[in-house]
Amino acid sequence: MKKYNLDESFIYKFDNEKAIVTKSVNVFYGDHQSIFNVNLAFPRFSITALIGSSGSGKSTFLRSLNRMNDSIANVDGNIMYRDVDINDKKVNVYEVRKQIGMVFQRPNPFAKTIRDNITFALKKHGIKDKEELNERVESSLKEAALWDEVKDKLDKSALSLSGGQAQRLCIARTIAMKPDILLLDEPASALDPISTAKIEETLKNLKSKYTIIIVTHNMQQASRVSDYTAFFHSGHVLEFDKTAKIFTTPKIQATEDYISGNFG
């Protein structure tokens, strides 16, 4: 693998309103440091892609943003969300995760009905009203572009869905919580091209209401769906800019090598 200068980076500062800002974030698995001093500001109502080779720390960083690394890794630094440092141990993590939802690489619907997959967490968060629950089921499934396919079998097991449908159900389940930010960790990597295209369509429709941060190892995907792109390498963010800029005129050698396939 080629050696790149990890101190040389290009992080563009945008003037847009920010959804979430990380300040000097370092992440450690025990003694092993996996994320080094990441300072990123994610613009609101847009899609930011996190790209980089496998093991570069994309998932680790993403999971830090809604405290999914609690009890797995040590996250240092500040993560500012609505003027609150949500990395503070005193912050209510359950509230954080309601505001900042996450969808994982492998579809993980619960072994419950399609409806219950969506309402289960809502009920546990205190929503008891039937109308309200039904409304959330319908609107979230519509937003996730799954409604037409499942509206007649809401009370069937979610395990009967195809991989792509299951993943869109997971997206629906997350947006039914009415979050602010949506984190997706390679949400389409386990899916076929048609399902992938559907997920990408869904994401584009969602960005008018949510701030989306998506990890992907698929560069075409990043260029298709995202407005901004951050390039990760060995736990460092080497470049952050508009996606169009990253893919046409990258400022850093490593980024250029990565997107042109001359990496490593």
Added chain:
Amino acid sequence: MNPKTTNKIAIGLIYTFVAIVVAILISLIGYILVTGVPHISWHFLTSKSQSFLSGGGIRDQLFNSIYLLFLTLCLSFPIALGSGIYLAEYAPKNWITEVIRTTIEVLSSLPSVVVGLFCYLLFVVQMHIGFSILSGAIALTFFNLPLLTRNIENSLRSVSHLQREAGLSLGLSQWKTITGIILPAAVPGIITGIILSAGRVFGEAAALIYTAGQSASIIDYTNWNIFSSSSFLNPMRPAETLAVHIWKVNSEGITPDANLVSSGSSAVLIILILLFNLLAHWIGNRLYRKMTSNF
């Protein structure tokens, strides 16, 4: 030898071993059923046992076995569920947890006579509980706990890690994730554990001789007052179970039909275990479907 022949030989051997196991099982169960079933009659199932005359039944022993299982599960299941959840979900990975696990392992391999005598001395004699279903249930809880705890822990562990992440990422606490998502998904495995431990309870004799006793006291099936000494529900009365009855009839039975009673009882015991298996599976499936709507 080429890989094909090796493969053939291996498969042949495996089939042979499976056939041996199945043959032993079928001949055992077959023998017991063939010799015992002819003696099973309504009269045999519904009349009380005889000490000297022929024509005795197993009504009380049959009921005692079932009641003992019920009490044992009431005692052991909640404790096992709690410790299983703790070990699978909360226990830190350190030497204390390992010591706990090892202790459970040791507990499950204690000889039943030893546990029986221990319970006899502690509960029957020291604590003056006397020979009773309760003492028997406590003794059986000693066997049951390790088995059930291990089983519940493993069933919970075998539920995918992704399910836990899904729950947590929706802002649910670990507890709500476990009780609402993980536990329902683990029901089938837990049912299997209950069935295994039930077999043990039905079949145990040695430990019960010293705890539940060997006498079939006079009990009244119309007396529902659990505190009355003649009530069939009274857990403080001595109670001979089917397995103990079989042992007793075989070792010191002096009724003319002792052999028949013993064969009949054995067949009933086997059928009882099979029925319990089916019932538990059926309930487990219903429960699993209800909780997960997975059909």
